[in-house]
Amino acid sequence: MTAPITETEKLSHQLIELYGKLSSWEQDVVKSSSLSPAQMHTIEIVGHEPHGATLRMKDLAKKMGVTTGTLTVMIDRLEQQGLLKRTPHETDRRSYLIALTEKGQGLFVEHHQYHLRLTEEITATLSTEEQALFSATLEKIIGQM
Amino acid sequence: MTAPITETEKLSHQLIELYGKLSSWEQDVVKSSSLSPAQMHTIEIVGHEPHGATLRMKDLAKKMGVTTGTLTVMIDRLEQQGLLKRTPHETDRRSYLIALTEKGQGLFVEHHQYHLRLTEEITATLSTEEQALFSATLEKIIGQM
DNA sequence: ACAAATATCTTGACAATCAAACAATATCCC
DNA sequence: GGGATATTGTTTGATTGTCAAGATATTTGT
Numbered sequence: 001m002t003a004p005i006t007e008t009e010k011l012s013h014q015l016i017e018l019y020g021k022l023s024s025w026e027q028d029v030v031k032s033s034s035l036s037p038a039q040m041h042t043i044e045i046v047g048h049e050p051h052g053a054t055l056r057m058k059d060l061a062k063k064m065g066v067t068t069g070t071l072t073v074m075i076d077r078l079e080q081q082g083l084l085k086r087t088p089h090e091t092d093r094r095s096y097l098i099a100l101t102e103k104g105q106g107l108f109v110e111h112h113q114y115h116l117r118l119t120e121e122i123t124a125t126l127s128t129e130e131q132a133l134f135s136a137t138l139e140k141i142i143g144q145m
Numbered sequence: 146m147t148a149p150i151t152e153t154e155k156l157s158h159q160l161i162e163l164y165g166k167l168s169s170w171e172q173d174v175v176k177s178s179s180l181s182p183a184q185m186h187t188i189e190i191v192g193h194e195p196h197g198a199t200l201r202m203k204d205l206a207k208k209m210g211v212t213t214g215t216l217t218v219m220i221d222r223l224e225q226q227g228l229l230k231r232t233p234h235e236t237d238r239r240s241y242l243i244a245l246t247e248k249g250q251g252l253f254v255e256h257h258q259y260h261l262r263l264t265e266e267i268t269a270t271l272s273t274e275e276q277a278l279f280s281a282t283l284e285k286i287i288g289q290m
Numbered sequence: 291a292c293a294a295a296t297a298t299c300t301t302g303a304c305a306a307t308c309a310a311a312c313a314a315t316a317t318c319c320c
Numbered sequence: 321g322g323g324a325t326a327t328t329g330t331t332t333g334a335t336t337g338t339c340a341a342g343a344t345a346t347t348t349g350t
Contacts (some may be wrong), residue, residue, distance in 0.1 A: 007276060012264040015282045016189075019167050021290040022160065024210050036307090038337060044161075060298060065169050070338055072299055077336085094297040094346045095228040122289040130282055131152060136278040137271065138159050144267040145167040181338095183306065202329060215307050217330055221303085239315045284323040 033107070034081075040111065042074055046084060047108030055094045058100055061125050083107060174259050178252070179226075185256065187219055191229060191245055192253030200241045228252060 030040045047061055049055055061071040064130060078084050083104035089095035100108060123131050175185045188236050190208055206216040220243060228249035234240035245253060268276050270285055 006231075007280065008261055008264050008268070011268065011276065011280050011283075012260045013263065014280060014287060015167065016193075016260065017287055018290075019164065020281065021287065022164050022348080025290065027210055036215055036336065050162075056297075056298095065172060065336085067339060068298060069300080074181050074337080085182065090296095092347075095269045096298080105306080115157045116153055116343095117163065119153050119160065122286045123153070124154065125285055125289065126282065128152075131156065132287075134279060134282040135152065135159060137275055138156075140270055141279075142159060142166065144270065145163075145170065159337085181305065206329095211306085212308060213329060214309080214331075219306080221330095234328095237316070237328080239313095241329080 002078060021039055025118060029111070033111075037106075038074065043083060043100070043104060043108050044111065046098060047105065047112070049100045054089075057098065058088065058095075078104070098101060170263060174256070174280060178256075180252075183219065184223060188228060188245070188249060188253050189256065191243060192250065192257070199234075200243045201234065202243065203240075205243055221251070 010078075014094060016091050018133055024052070026040075027037060030037050033040065034130065042060075044066065045060065046055060055073055057075070061068045063070070075084065079086060082101055084098060084100050086096035127136070170184075172182060175182050178185065178187070185280065187205075187209065190205065191200065200221070202213055202216055205220075206213045209216070211219075220229065220231065227246055229243060229245050231243060233240035234242055271279070
């Protein structure tokens with residue numbers, strides 16, 4: 001492949017590079033736990049839910065971009081490990097609400113700290129203004145997706 | 146989870162969100178091809194190599210963060226589909242060099258165009274200066290990882 | 291009440307992955 | 321040169337992630 005020419009090509013390349021680095025960072029971090037990347041990802045998604053939110057299997061599957069069939073076995077295993085639990089939906093007896101257990105919450109918080117530490121490290125050389133501006137632009141970009 | 150408070154928490158959250166959106170974008174794009182995400186990723190890594198570079202199985206496995214055992218079956222399947230090929234290393238008879246075929250190169254270029262189009266779309270509302278600044282900061286961040 | 295829609299689970303098939311064992315080749319050192 | 325050691329890639333066996341399709345239970349609409 002030839003070197004990027006246009007600004008768009010440069011940025012596209014940077015996004016791919018960032019994605020790849022985040023990916024292998026996450027893989028490394030997860031390796032020290034007993035969970036697979038997909039399992040940790042599930043914990044992260046559930047953990048990021050606002051407190052008190054109700055997440056049904058279907059909602060979670062949609063958020064994660066997998067089928068409910070896939071999610072069933074994923075949740076089965078995480079439930080077996082005591083990291084999250086199904087509780088019956090109050091009014092819809094077909095549904096379960098998925099939530100972290102204490103143990104799962106602990107794991108989530110610990111993992112979240114890793115993310116914060118990474119973010120601190122990679123922004124260490126930026127000025128407050130530069131970081132704020134970066135964040136603002138990133139917000140716009142995310143809004144376009 | 147509560148709302149982000151510090152700038153670091155905000156940025157960490159944004160990075161996770163960006164990652165997730167890129168992830169599902171890639172999944173959607175790949176779905177219209179006959180390849181799995183992992184297979185397309187392999188094509189991308191090989192395709193991004195500088196022209197004339199020599200990639201052995203071991204190198205590629207390292208770049209991708211998988212074992213050579215995993216890569217062997219991955220390359221087997223892509224080779225069966227005529228997207229890339231193994232050619233014997235000139236001096237080391239244990240090794241192969243992995244490279245895209247014409248067909249694989251075509252697929253790579255097509256996929257690369259998708260990436261460029263996405264980048265254009267998400268930066269459409271940014272001024273030239275804002276994009277340049279964003280790119281510069283992103284460069285620093287990537288350099289810290 | 292009944293038909294249609296919905297939520298979840300189950301099953302069968304295959305891809306992705308790793309660790310460990312293996313085969314072929316290369317390198318080192320005496 | 322030749323034997324010990326290291327490296328490269330493949331194979332094997334096990335587990336996980338994934339989907340599509342079908343099954344079951346429940347809810348909704350008429």
